[in-house]
Amino acid sequence: MNETIELIHGDGGKYTSELIKGIFYKHFNNSILTSGIDSALLTVDTGKMAFTTDSFVVKPLFFSGGNIGKLAVCGTVNDLAVSGAKPLYLSAGFIIEEGFSIEILDLIVEEMAKQCKLSGVKIVTGDTKVVEKGSADRIFINTAGVGVIQNNYEMKKIEAGDKIIVSGDVGNHGTAITLERYNIDVKSHIKSDCASVCPIVEAIKEYYPCIKVMKDPTRGGLAEILNEISDIAKLGIRLVEKNIPVLREVKGINKMLGLDPLYMACEGRVVIVVKSEVAEEVLHKLQSLKQCQNASIIGSFTEDLEQIVYIENSFGGKRILNTLDGEMLPRIC
Amino acid sequence: MNETIELIHGDGGKYTSELIKGIFYKHFNNSILTSGIDSALLTVDTGKMAFTTDSFVVKPLFFSGGNIGKLAVCGTVNDLAVSGAKPLYLSAGFIIEEGFSIEILDLIVEEMAKQCKLSGVKIVTGDTKVVEKGSADRIFINTAGVGVIQNNYEMKKIEAGDKIIVSGDVGNHGTAITLERYNIDVKSHIKSDCASVCPIVEAIKEYYPCIKVMKDPTRGGLAEILNEISDIAKLGIRLVEKNIPVLREVKGINKMLGLDPLYMACEGRVVIVVKSEVAEEVLHKLQSLKQCQNASIIGSFTEDLEQIVYIENSFGGKRILNTLDGEMLPRIC
Structure with missing residues (x-):
């Protein structure tokens, strides 16, 4: 040949x-x-x-x-x-x-x-x-x-109080691509999270009746997917900054580059909207998987600010996480 | 926008x-x-x-x-x-x-x-x-x-004597693309045959039990698809030159360009292998459709020359129609 x-x-x-x-x-x-x-x-x-x-x-x-x-x-x-x-x-x-x-x-x-x-x-x-x-x-x-x-899974109506779980740290894929694309010579162990999420979805199958939405935060990252879900739900989302899992290295490199890891594509993560009462159970189930050790409950739906996604830091400060508007890294996937 | x-x-x-x-x-x-x-x-x-x-x-x-x-x-x-x-x-x-x-x-x-x-x-x-x-x-x-x-259609074993029908004249799509690609300024009415073949397949549904194979002769044209079928059937194919429908204009232009319309992609034709005894019936059924007015029985399977596709002209002369080997027009579809 x-x-x-x-x-x-x-x-x-x-x-x-x-x-x-x-x-x-x-x-x-x-x-x-x-x-x-x-x-x-x-x-x-x-x-x-x-x-x-x-x-x-x-x-x-x-x-x-x-x-x-x-x-x-x-x-x-x-x-x-x-x-x-x-x-x-x-x-x-x-x-x-x-x-x-x-x-x-x-x-x-x-x-x-x-x-x-x-x-x-x-x-x-x-x-x-x-x-x-x-x-x-x-x-x-x-x-x-x-x-x-499977198991008659379907999307369900999201209500105020429903919790948002992310299955692992976010921003790794986008950051890994950025480093290679621009030949940025920093010592880093950052790897794309690219993987099948089948084991994740399979692990929480028994909770399907309580799971409202599952999405994979690819292009536009966590921020974009949450804006989409907030739009569908017609509810606001309150995120707790310290609970959003971002690797220290990913944070540092994005800071250096003036980028935001929350807008960076993930390729092996799932965002799960779940009834509040089972959120902890689902989280523990997830954390038993190797690929979900950093899974976290990152926030919840609220009627406060309709269709607005905002992040609250430890001091009570709030910032809005808008839908992606212009800033971007082409050909991430 | x-x-x-x-x-x-x-x-x-x-x-x-x-x-x-x-x-x-x-x-x-x-x-x-x-x-x-x-x-x-x-x-x-x-x-x-x-x-x-x-x-x-x-x-x-x-x-x-x-x-x-x-x-x-x-x-x-x-x-x-x-x-x-x-x-x-x-x-x-x-x-x-x-x-x-x-x-x-x-x-x-x-x-x-x-x-x-x-x-x-x-x-x-x-x-x-x-x-x-x-x-x-x-x-x-x-x-x-x-x-x-539909109707439990499946491919069936081809036998010597089975007939080959083509649903319309061949080479139009490839020739139309060639003329435009190379800005060849000849007066012609050649149009791509690009169309859905659903009406064709639908029209002969009642004959499915007698239809062995249906294929659309796209890249590589009629010649390539017949070689593929001959390969699967492990039988030779004898084609009758005068029965292969090629528009006079398509013939002329290809002659001028040194190309062979039998290797030119069609995008709205079907090649049908059918039991000999119903071939005429299927042909008439096809010819009642506007897009199949030039449908024709072009040849049959034979045990003579194993896996060789050959064309016989009116004088009994034979030429082999080989699988496509190098000559080609890129980006035809």
Whole structure:
């Protein structure tokens, strides 16, 4: 096989077929995919299914704690999981720039396969397009996914008093990308939190009747997701600053850069809105998981300030956490 | 709203939300999509579902007979349809270059909505990413789709004697793109055949028990798809040259350019393998549809030359129609 992706790999002929068999079938080896027909055939039972999609254009492709392939699988798996679904099947669409290294593609696809295994999902259908040099920045990946809603989970009406739990420290993914993107040479142990949240959602399944909303705070970070939820709920949110888990290093680096970790994307966290009376129980359940050791109840819904999200510090000072408006880091995921 | 897409339209904040509501919700207006949760929720019945994906990178974005939006909907709808499924739901993932015109985006999305309506499908989930100027060529669209298998359709074992029908003249889409791409100034009426094939597949539903395979000859054209089917069948294919429908203009232009219309992508045709005894009936059924007036029985399977596709001309001369090997036109779809 060639060492780089050429335009002929995208023409649907012999070379496309070689690429599909040599890279994609090798790693995503399951009979639904390798049957090679136009659509994957899935057997489903009566019920509710979740269906979602995301494209991934992250830059750089490899970062501390993951790569675009890990992100592409976890991102879509997580969207399904926070909708209360067990993720089952993914599609994968690759847009590759002419000249891209096949060795790097192999690494990315290998990581995707690994993440699929961890999440119990299968990539059952795919597509590869190749564009001329300069027409795309190396590689973009789209994944779509389907899953089955579990335990009749559904979003519920949020009421004043409901608590907000975040499953771990926030801002790690965005900060890790920033450091690599701008070659910022600080000694740091910051790693992207990129991971499947299936174990988190699974661990609290018994509390579904008391769980109002689950969301993963990706683009726009915790701040954006809370603004969205506040909007839907038509209630204000009061956050307690000291309870929001942010790693000391993440805090420091963002301070230095003039950025706010609360607006930084997470890729392995869940924000959970839960009835007040079970909040502590859910928290303890979460903290028993390794990936949720820093889980925390960060605030609650209030009728005070309608649809405003604000943070209270230890001295009683308040600041409003607005929806994202202009400041940003492109291509975080 | 701005006149061009900016990086802030992709940051997941206020501007992303404005773009989603101003363009996507406006055209793809259905309650599953506009509920705005992480995954679309679908109610399904026990049975077989088809799931497929395709990315679209066609250049130019607008061409005689269609645009990238029409292609993005029809392409995925067609993959479902030829698998014997009724297409139901699509996802849409947009990767847009900074500076892209919002007016053009609106036209593309409007066309997508129109095609969805024609095919009876809904875009229920989506994603938008914006990349810096120069990091993508204007706009790429990925669609994934799910549908329900109808009348227990499945692919069947092909036998010697089975006939091959093509639902209309081939090579139009590829030729239309070539003319526009290279600004070839010939007077022509050639239009892409880009269209949903749902009406075609629907029209011959009663013959499903006698239909062995349906495929849409996209990248690599009729030649590539026949080689694929011959491979699966482990049989040779004998084509009758004069029965292969190619428009006179398409033939002429391809001759002039040294290209072969049989390798040119179609975007609204179906290749149907059917039991010999019903081939004429299926053909007549097809010809009653406006989009299949030039449908034709082009050949049959034979044990003579194993896995070789060959064309016989009126004088008995034979030429082999090989799998695509190097010659190609990039970004046809």
